Structure formats: C-alpha cells, structure tokens
Amino acid sequence: MVAGNPLLEIRDLVACPDTDGESEPILRGLNLTVGAGEVHAIMGPNGSGKSTLGSTLLGSPEYRVESGDIVVKGESVLEDGPDERARRGMFLAFQYPQEIPGVSVIQFLRQALSARKGIDLSVLELRLSAMEWMKRLGMDSSFVDRYLNEGFSGGEKKRNEVMQMAILEPEIAILDETDSGLDIDALRIVASGIREVRADRPEMGVVLITHYQRLLDEVAPDHVHIMMGGRIVASGGMDLVERLESDGYESFRSLT
Ligand SMILES: Nc1ncnc2c1ncn2[C@@H]1O[C@H](COP(=O)(O)OP(=O)(O)OP(=O)(O)O)[C@@H](O)[C@H]1O
Numbered sequence: 256m257v258a259g260n261p262l263l264e265i266r267d268l269v270a271c272p273d274t275d276g277e278s279e280p281i282l283r284g285l286n287l288t289v290g291a292g293e294v295h296a297i298m299g300p301n302g303s304g305k306s307t308l309g310s311t312l313l314g315s316p317e318y319r320v321e322s323g324d325i326v327v328k329g330e331s332v333l334e335d336g337p338d339e340r341a342r343r344g345m346f347l348a349f350q351y352p353q354e355i356p357g358v359s360v361i362q363f364l365r366q367a368l369s370a371r372k373g374i375d376l377s378v379l380e381l382r383l384s385a386m387e388w389m390k391r392l393g394m395d396s397s398f399v400d401r402y403l404n405e406g407f408s409g410g411e412k413k414r415n416e417v418m419q420m421a422i423l424e425p426e427i428a429i430l431d432e433t434d435s436g437l438d439i440d441a442l443r444i445v446a447s448g449i450r451e452v453r454a455d456r457p458e459m460g461v462v463l464i465t466h467y468q469r470l471l472d473e474v475a476p477d478h479v480h481i482m483m484g485g486r487i488v489a490s491g492g493m494d495l496v497e498r499l500e501s502d503g504y505e506s507f508r509s510l511t
C-alpha cells in the first residue's frame with residue numbers, strides 16, 4: 256500500500272447494465288472513500304443501485320463502467336477482472352454462486368484461498384483454521400463437509416459468508432445484506448462476525464450495505480451514507496439512521 260492512500264476510492268462512478276443496446280446508467284456519479292479500519296454503511300431505498308455498486312466494485316461483467324474510477328490502495332482496478340480484484344484484497348459476500356453442486360464448504364474455501372493469496376494450504380491446515388473460526392462463530396464443526404449452500408438456512412449462509420471473510424483475509428470487505436428475511440439471530444451473526452474479524456485485522460475496511468437499523472446499531476459504523484438514484488446524497492453518522500427511521504427516505508429526496 257502506498258502510504259497515505261485510502262484503501263478504496265470510488266470517484267465519480269457512472270455504470271450501466273452491459274447490454275447490447277442503449278441503457279441508462281444505474282450508478283450516476285458516485286463518490287466514496289474508505290480508509291483503513293473504517294466501517295461505512297450504505298442505506299438506500301429499493302432500486303437505488305446498492306447491489307449494482309457491489310457488483311460493479313467486484314468487476315461483474317453484468318455492468319459497464321462508463322466513466323469515473325475505482326481505486327484500491329492508489330491503483331485503479333477498472334481493467335482487472337474479479338479474480339485480480341480478489342487478489343488485491345477485495346471481497347464481496349454473495350459474489351459466488353448460491354449453490355455449487357458437489358463442492359463442500361472446505362473445498363470451496365481452499366480454492367478461493369488459493370485464488371486470493373496464491374498459497375495452497377493443506378486440507379488439514381485449512382480444516383484447523385476453519386474449525387477455529389466455526390467455534391468463534393458458534394457453528395457446528397460438521398458444517399465444513401456439507402455442500403456449499405445446499406439446504407443452508409439463512410443463518411447458516413450468513414455464518415458461511417463470515418467464515419469466508421475471516422479466512423480469505425480481505426483488505427476491503429463489501430457486504431450486501433440483501434436478504435429481507437434475516438431474523439435477529441442472523442443479524443447478530445453478521446454483526447458479531449464483523450467484530451471478530453475486525454478484532455483480528457483492525458486495518459480491514461468494510462462497506463456494509465443494509466436496510467437494517469438493527470444491524471447498524473450492533474456494528475456501529477464510522478460513517479453512514481444514504482444512496483438514492485445511483486449516488487450518495489447524504490453522509491454522516493448514526494444520526495442519519497435515526498433521521499431515516501423517523502422521516503423515511505422522503506426527507507432525503509430533495510437532495511437527489
Ligand atoms: N443487469 C441489469 N439490467 C437492467 N436493469 C438492472 C440491472 N441490474 C440492476 N438493474 C436495475 O437497476 C436498479 C438498481 O438495482 P439494484 O439491485 O442495484 O438496487 P438495490 O439498491 O440493491 O435495491 P434493493 O434494496 O432492493 O436490494 C433497479 O431498478 C434494477 O432493476
């Protein structure tokens with residue numbers, strides 16, 4: 256990392272679906288800077304472009320960047336594919352297919368770790384490391400041998416994502432909590448998972464996309480941003496969440 260550079264800088268990002276024909280931008284001049292160790296929460300109404308932002312950050316072929324830049328530790332990653340971005344330390348929960356038939360949790364971790372760090376841990380080493388995290392996350396140890404996401408409950412999926420984040424040791428983690436059906440326990444898993452991983456790696460930056468005030472109460476982000484119409488329209492602290500709770504998005508609409 257070049258000293259003084261933030262972990263992640265999103266500069267005036269404009270992106271649209273990568274279809275053959277003309278398409279309107281979904282991200283319309285988005286700016287965001289995440290420094291080392293910072294947790295940024297992004298909230299926004301349905302359809303404001305939050306998941307598009309996550310996918311675009313990770314280089315999904317589904318979206319085309321028209322202008323602006325995504326800069327990680329001082330270097331643009333726009334020309335990099337998803338694998339290269341992962342190698343640079345970017346991690347997106349939900350970036351992977353929901354179910355991979357015949358691939359177990361541990362096999363998948365091994366593959367992902369090899370892609371991320373270029374190191375091949377033995378299955379035994381990885382198993383020990385996974386076991387330790389499972390204990391911290393309150394998971395049953397038989398979990399690692401199950402097939403990835405096959406029949407996982409919402410809470411188990413969350414734990415698995417947190418474990419992936421813990422083991423892949425990203426420098427910048429992007430978590431898109433799109434699930435609407437998370438119960439309080441699953442929210443707590445995400446919150447305590449973020450805390451555990453940060454305790455291990457205080458330098459990690461987090462972008463947490465969520466609709467849940469509950470989750471933000473538990474995670475206590477350093478910055479809160481309101482996204483509407485493909486850009487950040489307001490930034491502040493937890494006071495923004497309270498304002499949102501009492502007045503809804505309507506009170507931010509004049510800013511778009
Ligand atoms: N590949 C695509 N092709 C066409 N339109 C798209 C595509 N991806 C997203 N959109 C549209 O862009 C807008 C933003 O979608 P996105 O999923 O980013 O919203 P979101 O903020 O994550 O919403 P939610 O809170 O419901 O998860 C929506 O109107 C969506 O229909």
Ligand SMILES: [Mg+2]
Pocket residue numbers: 305306307433
């Ligand atoms: Mg979404």
